Amino acid sequence: MSAAAESVAAAPAVKQREWRWVGNPLVLLLVAFVLLFPWLPFVSFSLLGTANLAAYYAMVAVSLVVLTGWVGQISLGQAGLVGVGAYVTGHVVRGLHVTFPVNLLWAAAAGAIVAIALGFVAVRVRGLYLAVATLIFSWMASEFLFRQRWFIKNAEVTLKPFGDPDAFPYFDWTSRRTYFYGAWAVVAAAVYLMANLRDSKTGRAFFAVRGSEVAAASMGISVVRTKLTAFAISGALAGVAGNLLLIRDQVITADSFKVEVSLFFLAIAVVGGLSSLGGAVAASILFAGLNEVFFRVEAFAGWLEVVPPVLLTAVLLLYRGGLAALGEAIQRRISPWTDKVSVLLRQRVLPAIAGAATGARRTVASAVRRAGEVPAESLNAEPEPRTPLRRRLPAPIASALARIPTSRTIPTQPRLDLDAVVASARPSQNGNAPHPVETVEPSAPSTDVALPSGAPLTWRTIQLPPVSLAAAREDRPILIEAAGVTVRFGGLVAVNNVSLTVREHEIVGLIGPNGAGKTTTFNSIAGLNEPTEGRVFIYGHDVTTWTVDQRARLGVGRTFQAIQLLPQLSVFENLLVATHVHNESGLLSHLFVGPITLAAERDGRRQVRRVAELLELEEYLDRRVADLPFGVLRMVEVARALVSGARLIMLDEPASGLDNNETERLAQILRFVRDLGVTLLLIEHDVQMVTSVSDYMYVLEYGALLAEGTPADIQRDPRVIAAYLGEEAEPVLEEASA
Amino acid sequence: MARLLVFVLLSLPLIGAYAIFSLGLVVIYRASKVLNLAHGAMAMVSAYLFNAVSEAGLPLFAALPVAVAAGGVLGWGVERLFVRPLRTVSTTAQTVGTVAAFGLLVAGAGKIWGTGGHGATRVFPEGQITIASSGIRYGDLGLFFVMLVVSAGLYVLLQRTGVGLAMRGAADNPRAASLMGVNPQLATSGAWVIGGSTAAVAGILLAAVTILHPVVLSLQAVPALVAALIGGMGSLPGALIGAAIVGGTQGLVPALPSLQRIEGSAQLLLTLLALGVMAARGERYVATDVRGGAL
Structure with a gap:
């Protein structure tokens, strides 16, 4: 595997995202380009249609990134889920007169429910069964479900029911420009939410389950629940994609959801790099753009069907990182000069307009980074306790929720309070607070083992009083x-x-x-x-x-x-996964980076740094696990158990x-x-x-x-x-x- | 009763084709732990090749071995190009590899032979025998009997000689297998050759009684996948039973008036059955599948 591909393998990392791109001239140009796209002189009616098709592809590809890229569960039936979303949208639009932004929720719910139903079966068995289950579902959907009158009778949506010109909000979907902004706004929102999710407790649970189910479970991550969450989110996104498809075409046929279409969607996601959101969007634009090119260039006529499998094969065999790796490689090449311009921009131009931008930058990483800038005393202060939403619910609802039999109520032990232990440690001779630290020679009296001759072993540690071992x-x-x-x-x-x-x-x-x-x-x-x-x-x-x-x-x-x-992840990221049990934030809070998530992330990062400091692993924190020797990794595993509290x-x-x-x-x-x-x-x-x-x-x-x-x-x-x-x-x- | 018999007879060719497909899928799965999603596409390409060499004037007895051998080569090639290079990544990646093979074969066949369907060269003579006042074509019956021959042959090869054991050993623990004198790569390739050539047999016979079409024929392996799944994915007799259930359901459902009116009711029933089988099995955890890649 090439170095580039490897670096992309690490792409889903719970890395602290850098927000340098806010001042990056290329990004600013890109944003301007997208916003002005429908009005540019060279953008023809058909090119605009292609851009709109790309939005639909992107939505499906993002749904696959979550399930297949992050959790490692292949879906060969995504088209079936898209179809469910599309037909359900038809029902709620024509039957219930639910219009645009709200009917997205219906489509999402429909996709999520079907995906969960499939997931319930697939989580019970291991290996590739989910792949088979989704393939069979897709087969059943195209042979049975999408042929039933009651299910497909609302497949045709005239434009009127989508909006009443006097009502608010009103969208005139006959205009491709309106669709362009609407659909891409939905895609942007999905990408934003999924990026937040990736950097949260849920995202880390995804990667942990993909890597090793036993290890994930040993950190308190429920494998079943994690997979079901991924199925639900992926199904919801696919359902939304169905909604976008129906709005775009106004009429849908079962041909759009045939079994082989699912394979095509998988090809898009793989070409994008499979675990990269940006790559998925880029691949969607590429595949939609191919339509345009093959439509226009006469010499290519008839070759359109050949291109997706060729691209998929090329990416799989030659450049596994896909477009995401390509993007990173390009970025590395051009970053010297874009950095220069962006520094200039940030120092001269942006301050003027920065006020608004900063407000929008509320993400885990930036917030945590900002927390790092505050004085150490306030960082060490206890994070203000926040009550999770489910604890703030009215008592009857809360007790009803608690009775849901899916999760056994586990009486979680209080986390081992390392700060208190360290505070009680014997002060060292030179008394350098806050962490009493001294060097213990191998022959220190606390050890009674003869040392093998060899490299001198030095390990500084806090001198802790031997805990109650004195008791019989x-x-x-x-x-x-x-x-x-x-x-x-x-x-x-x-x-x-x-x-x-x-x-x-x-x-x-x-x-x-x-x-x-x-x-x-x-x-x-x-x-x-x-x-x-x-x-x-x-x-x-x-x-x-x-x-x-x-x-x-x-x-x-x-x-x-x-x-x-x-x-593929760094030691720091690996340790962060273990904060799972004592991180009380919920899914909604992860998606929108709510205050509970922020507090929990800050606390988790502090816990990781504390343990790394105690076990002297600081120097390895940013190193990738794959690059470290076995002996260090053993310590990292001990540290991981300690991080979990x-x-x-x-x-x-x-x-x-x-x-x-x-x-x-x-x-x-x-x-x-x-x-x-x-x-x-x-x-x-x-x-x-x-x-x-x-x-x-x-x-x-x-x-x-x-x-x-x-x-x-x-x-x-x-x-x-x-x-x-x-x-x-x-x-x-x-x-x-x- | 006579009516029921007719539907039983009608389901025989389906059972035959699905059984051959799912046997091949199981052989491949056991030897390389990969779900070969390109199975139907391999069969489809072999069927097109058979049709092409027959139309070029090759007599049946020569065209048939050529096409079946081509199917074996196809199986070998798919493993070599799309599965083996991804072995170090994950079984997920390998399965995606077979998706790529599926796409290339279908697109390639469409490019060469056209995306429309047409009739294929018959293997068995035209005509039919009449049972209970309804006819069953020789081709349909032939497909069923060839299936019996293929399963008997596979049974002897895999259960009565060391070949099957070597293949399973190569998949479960390649290093240990090679210490025992088994060349694991050869064993894996062998399984794919068997899978590819049996798929070719089923594809040629199925195309002769249905239609030669790049996508339609390729997707005939999906019900076979359901059959393999119902049979437990790792068992040859299981695959046969699964194929009998899947083919039988598809043939018999039209006989029941209440289900006949619902389009696709056989697929619905089979899907529920397959999901039920999956739900009834249950293993707790997988140690790890990531061998270094994101895929």
């Missing part, structure tokens, strides 16, 4: 309890009646030879497989049947043996793939994380590492519990020694852990 184990509350867990796979008993407890503020190690059932036990606690018998309690709740994301919402974070980060972190073989130095550093970090007030459960192959870091250990063999106790007890336990090394090998283990 039995006095500390139980956070995880597995009670008699048995897991059978068919006839195989992988785990047999295992009981273990993890108590607050301790590191519990779970070890065992290969095939001992460590991972199965771990997965039962994490929610990946349901025990055949026995119960699992977390924070005192019986979570045996809870899903992964429900457990995560309860306050459990985890890391993976095989790193599950989003490779979990008080309980489960680590799946954290030392695997790490060299000695990295393992040692990891052990230090785990102890540090424990001292922050977090409880850890880890399964691990590296016995030396576990015994050095754990406060308490469990040993599994053949699916059953072999021994439990402090690391010292375990090391002396003859059964454990026998299980690991055979009877006579006792001295070796002693030496290894000495």
Whole structure:
């Protein structure tokens, strides 16, 4: 894959958007061009029609970007959804006399409802089934739905019902100019809303689900809900596209929504770069423009059908970033001089008209950036608490909403308050506030592990008082309890009646030879497989049947043996995804960048920076995950669990793939994380590492519990020694852990 | 009762074509985890080729192998050009790749042979046999019997020899398969060749009894996709049962007066059935599908 294509792969990033383009002369020219387009002398009646067709294409392409580009679910039936939107528009216009801006909502609702219905089926199965489901839907729609009299009887909309000249608002759709402004305004609004969504909690959930469903769920993201949201939004946009089509043509036929039309739409989105909104719009203009060219140039006659698949093939095989990557490449080339002009513009010309423009620039990124300019004290102040809309609803409605069975009400644990922990940290000798920081040499007395010789290990950290470990184990509350867990796979008993407890503020190690059932036990606690018998309690709740994301919402974070980060995004963006659980903003607020979203985004970014600072990952924050070494990524996963505010972190073989130095550093970090007030459960192959870091250990063999106790007890336990090394090998283990 | 029998007979060619298509789809899916959306287009191009070489004067016994071999080459080529290069990106991208192949084949066929439909060269002789006072053409019956032969052949090849195992192994774990002496790329290519040549058989026979048209013929694979889905996507017997359900529903619905009046009621029923099958299955999570790209 070329570098350009890779950079586009990162395009859906939740990056902090730069608003340099406000003063960019090219952009200003473009805006002026679009606004004046219908009046330009060379713009013929047919060219205006082409521009209007492009608006329709753009709407469909944007709907595909959300579903296919961002969530990774292919839709092969978008034309069917467009058709539903178009016919429903006909019904509400002719039957209910609902006119233009309002009937958009009807079309959107119709598309969304059908998409959700399809989604409900598709989310239950994995893989390419959504693609099949949408294809089948499209087939059914063109063979059945779009042939039923009752459904298509209002397919012809004379212009009158669209508006009463005396009423307000009145749109004269017979004019192509009116349609140009109307349709492109709708497209612009959709692009604006989707750009906001992309940079919000919902957008991050989309990317997380596309990257790894398990990892997404482990951050408290409901995979099902996220996919359904994407289906609904995509369906709504497709429905709106249907509305635009009906207004444009005034009469629609089922031919516009045939199965192969869906494939054509997919081609537009892919040529645009699939995950880029701007690319989707550009590709729509390109494809509509091709109509115009092939219509005018006689030599091309008859070749129009060949071009879309050729373009699709070329993009797929040669330039996967599509038009979005092309645009970025061009922008990089010309940015030196556009920057010069834009600086000039911004310093001389814009100030005069800037007042109005600034008001319009209310987006997540700009707001957060502005927050970065305020003094540090006010940034550190608690974000003013805001009540989410659903909490402000009248009590009966709110309680009715709470009873909707789709989401189990999860008693979310309060987020681990890192600020309070840091504030309680021991001041360092030189007392440089606000964060007491000092260098801990590897031989610091707090560590009791012999260091491998090699590169000196320095890790500055805050000196935290060892949290309540002083209290006897039995006095500390139980956070995880597995009670008699048995897991059978068919006839195989992988785990047999295992009981273990993890108590607050301790590191519990779970070890065992290969095939001992460590991972199965771990997965039962994490929610990946349901025990055949026995119960699992977390924070005192019986979570045996809870899903992964429900457990995560309860306050459990985890890391993976095989790193599950989003490779195309930066470390910062990856960590930001984990703020999901404690981000209380809702979809509407995301779309319009409401105050709750802004407050939550600010808080989330602060949390990420705080954790990065604590784990010393600042230097990597802006690096792409794909470019970083494995050892750093392991720390990023620990950081991600910490960002989520979990008080309980489960680590799946954290030392695997790490060299000695990295393992040692990891052990230090785990102890540090424990001292922050977090409880850890880890399964691990590296016995030396576990015994050095754990406060308490469990040993599994053949699916059953072999021994439990402090690391010292375990090391002396003859059964454990026998299980690991055979009877006579006792001295070796002693030496290894000495 | 006699009326019902007629409709059963009428559904035989549909069952035959859908079964061959969905068997090919399943073979390809098992060997490369890709949904071949270009399946019908491959069949369509093979049918056009058969028609062209027949009209050029080649006798049936020579034209048929040529066209079926061309279908195999087409399958090999689609995998090679549109699927394999995208293997490192994601299965999503690979599926989009087959969409591109679909588009190119349909557009190319339209460019070469025209976008209008016409009759195709018959494989089986004209004429019909009369059962219960209604006729069924030799071509329709032939399609059904060829399907039986094709499924028996595939069954022997995939279940009784190591070929099927090698193909599945190549898809599930290419590295392990290659350690066992299987060339995973060869196994995948083999599956696509089988898919392409069986699709060619179905396409040629179906065009002979229906119509030779770039889009219409290509979309005949959509019901086959429904059949493969009902059959569980990974199972050959399942694909056959699915094809019997899909073809049978499309043939029998016109026999029921209440459903006959509703246009497309067979498609509606099948869609509901397919969605129901999907809803009844259920797996919780996919580990990851992103192998580095945005697609």
